[in-house]
Amino acid sequence: MISCVTFRNAFAPGTESAEVLQHVRVCDACLDHAAGIDPDIMFRALGGENLVPPGGVDAFVDDVMREVRLRSTEQTLAGRRGMLLSWPRRIAVAATLAAGLSGALMVWQHDKNGVAVPSAMTARSAAIPTRLTTKPVIESYDSANATIVEVPSEANDTKIVMIFDESLPADL
């Protein structure tokens, strides 16, 4: 920095010299002197570079970096969320949900409207004759009270005859 003597010799109204301005920004005595010659120097003497934010530069930088890191993390997470649920995946999930819901709705409506259906089905199934045996029937004889069925035995020589007679005692 230039000395006070150099400053006072070099100072002229409207100066743009960086050295002169730097001096006037740190030396109160020379500012008083210069303001008498060029009042415009008054506000210029305030300068602009020697100011520090409240709390100091370190705390300021820490605050900024904390916010920047927070935003970066948020952006990364948002990116990942975007990748997990890309548009085709979102559409697929929506379609699955829609299909599930409509299916559930149809079943519910079916259950609600079709209370008579089971009884009808029961009646229909009652009309179908009960099959008594899975073996092929060779011959059967029906009367008013009894039914006689001939079926093949395991061996070919014997035939089993089953008689179903409702008039006979149960313990016969």
Added chain:
Amino acid sequence: MAAELRLMIPTQEPVEPDDRQLVQTIRQGDTEAFELLVRRKTSKVYALCYRIIGNAEDAKDISQLVFIKLWENLEKYDPQYAFDTWLYRMVTNVAIDFMRNKQSRDNAVNSNLRLVKTSFDAEQGVVVQRKEVENVFNEVATVLSPKQKTIFVMNQMDDMPSSEIAKVLGCRESTVRNHLFNARKLMQQQLQKRFPEYARLWSER
């Protein structure tokens, strides 16, 4: 002999990367490089904000906002232009926006600006006290529009030439000179009204 040899061996001091190199590194995701850039520019950014806004806490908040915007918009920086010009444009835009919003808030509540009592003593001649000048500036500059104040601050306090201010604000140099002329005129009027002792000093050139 050994001392002579030592003198002959060039010392390898780490060379600090310039702003453009730093930006390049930051774009590759290096947050430490960004921290270095913030540290390097804090004083400049804060000082400009403080001069424009006139309040330390608001200036700090706005400066932090500027750096966060810088981080988010660094991709938009074109390295063929000076980094400081681009940074200053961001600072002025954010600060001017803040001032405009603040003005509208102030108008809404019709707040009265407090007059700063100066310790000027006419008998003792002109005693310029730095803090006092700062208070006077903050008072009289309230009549300036945010843009006028920004231009005045950049020109008078940051020693920025009109051509550079025009680049920062994206306007013509003649517009900058016009704003400067009007700013000086308005401040002169305010000085005469509020601080006549300073008005005698600060004559219109």
